[in-house]
Amino acid sequence: MNIKKFKDAEALSLAVAKFIIALIKGKPTATLVLTSGDTPRRAYQLAVDMAQSVDFSKCMIIGLDEWVGIGPESVGSCRYIVEENFLKPLNVTKENYTFFDSLSPDLTSECQRVDKLILDRGGLDLMLVGIGLNGHIGLNEPGYAFDHYCHVTDLAQMTIDVGQKYFEAATPLTKGITVGLKHLLEAKTAMIMASGEKKAAIIGQTVNSPVSTEIPSTVFQLHKEGLIWVDELAGSMI
Structure with a gap:
């Protein structure tokens, strides 16, 4: 586990953007899982600015997660955020990225795919x-074992409540994939990647608490190439 602090959210976003682009330049066949949400949005926008000559024709980009029952056209969907801020501006073809189909009647098959x-x-x-x-990574909520590959989860109430900010109206959320x-x-x-004072406590727990499924993010302590990149506010307790 390696920790790096940046002076603010903009500096963090720029560093993450450079990391993504350097990875694809250095290994055009790279396979990446990318998250959605507010935190990476600026990083994706900055990556677009520096990636005009990058070849995406051999890479594969996979969406980290999705709300079960929410279609890709919803502004609150995880797919929408990554597509609109990164994939579409770069004209990355649909052959080079995929997201979970959370409307599928067979979510187990989606996980297997x-x-x-x-x-x-x-x-x-x-x-x-x-x-x-609460330390969730993707939609791996507290209590889920570290030995799962892709899977469906029951959402914690905190995740349901915070998730509402991505939608234009109150939206029922119960499960994630x-x-x-x-x-x-x-x-x-x-x-x-984490920014802002509200993430300081959980980043502190991620780094300093014993490894436990009750704080899923502590899994990073087990990864030799686990990078925790934060701005000064999010890193104020480490």
């Missing part, structure tokens, strides 16, 4: 995640 894709491509080069206030923490542990590099 993404697991197989990751396996067939030789594993993940990068798994980029945010962090929930997510890349599991076993994929994270097997990824060549895993990275948390």
Whole structure:
């Protein structure tokens, strides 16, 4: 586990953008899992600015998670955020990215599809995640074991409440479908990015608490190439 602090959210976002672009330039066949949410949005926008000559025709980008029952056209969907801020501006073709179909009547098959894709491509080069206030990574909520590949989860009430901010109206959320923490542990590099004072406490717990499924983000202590990149506010307790 390696920790790096940046002076503010903009500096953090720029560093993450450079990391993503350098990875694809250095390994055009890279396989990446990318998170959604507010935190990475600026990083994706900055990556677009520096990626005009980057070849995305051999890489594979996989969405980290999705709200079960929410379609890709919803502004609150995880897919929408990554597509609108990164994939579409760069004209990345749909052959080079995939997201969970959370409307599928067979979510188990969806999990197996993404697991197989990751396996067939030789594993993940990068798994980029945010962090929930309860320590969830993707939609791996407290209590879920670290040995899951892609799976369906029951959402914690905190996640349901915070998730409402992505939608234009109150939206029922009960379950998530997510890349599991076993994929994270097997990824060549895993990275948390976090910014803002509200993330300080959970980042502190992530680094200083014993490894436990009750704080899923402590899984990063088990990853030799686990990167925790934060701004000064989010890193104020480490």
